[in-house]
Amino acid sequence: MIWLQNVLVSRGEGGVYGERTLDGYRVWDPYRSKLAALYVLGGGMELIPEIRVLYLGAANGTTVSHVADYTGTVYAVEFAPRPMQDLLEVARRRKNIVPIMADANRPDEYAPFMEAVDLIYQDVAQPNQVEIAVRNLVFLKPGGHLILMLKTRSVDVRRDPAEVLSEARAGLERRLDVVDVRWLEPYHHDHAAIVCSSR
């Protein structure tokens, strides 16, 4: 990862969402991007050009653009039409993003387009986030990683976030080794990052 004066940045064409630039690098803001928050808090793994990423819940392509700056190929899956329009524009200018309009709940919808990937990054506001991740493990290479951004409030607003997290962790441990778990405070509330590696 590239750090300039303790600021996380990425190298690529700017002006995607009005992000600041620093010495020609694009500033990756931890308050806007949960993945940036994970790196700023000392977690995550090195993103390098050799890896391929499956990005579930690509939304408007803000974080996707930074991931694409670092990595080889990004398969960006998004379901909703409005954000998809923005994502297509981002993908038009970044030659290593494959934009896929499909439901992350239904991997069979995009399986005919998928390679095996080194990293699955998931940030979806659904109650069954762990289930979605597990369904997509079919695309993960042996030794690959999963970063699940758990939105505890999307799982169940009434329950204690810590309880939701430990349940999610247990669910993932059935299939993966959990490497790191951390809350994204102070950048994002009630969001936790769960980093796993495949066995």
Next chain:
Amino acid sequence: MLQRYWFGDVDEQECRAAGTDPAALAERAATLRTGMESYAPIDWEVARDCGVVRTREEYVNLLRTVCTTLAREKIALSYQGRDVELLQMVRMLDELDNVINLLQERAAEWYQVTTPSFSRKYRSLPARKMLDLIRRGARGGLADAADEIERLAGTRTRLMREVSARADEVLPNVSALIGGLVAARLLSRAGGLSALARMPGSTIQVLGSERALFSHLRGGTPPPKHGIIFQHRRVHNAPKDVRGRVARVLAAKLAIAARLDYYRGEAVPEFIQNAQARIDGAGVAA
């Protein structure tokens, strides 16, 4: 095991490429159904050996083109429903109402300051009525603003007619029972015709009174009798003691009407007639 990928069909012995024309590939890809039990992810080198592409760059480029084409088609499809635009039209209409009211109030306040002898007391002048007064009496910025408000009001009236006409077309049965404008507001609050068609009558009854409903559910306050449907004369003109019943009956019929609109898409005269009679009957004091 035969694997069907976006660029062709692959099994142990051979690979049948599906060509290199992006439009044709997209069309074919849209028809693929994948069983996940026997699925294996793509090895891009297979596509190369298959003769579809020469380099990884070419592979990713072609795939991007195919996926972008598919995504554009899906986006177009999701916006194609006639209710999608109606949703935006109603929201614009309600926003215009807000803006016009705010501007009128502000202009009235301003006018009072410039005319010390003027008072709204005892003349029961709503801000709307004052607008004419202001346009005649005021000068400069205030008069300009008043003209602008007048123009906005005209826009609003035209948009209202458009909304009403579009609602008659998109929601023929619901509109017949409750009027195009209120029908469109129900649609906007529900978030779309498919969502409205899946709602039970009891939800439709309180659409738009979520605050009262949740304060009731949390305990204490009485439940709301009606939300948006209160705007219909049959509900707000009903005597107070039967208003709840009218709202309930109306909402139940609206739920059926919404399903007719969604699944049949045309007015069903005998349903409308029976429903009207039933709703009118509910309004007669017991």
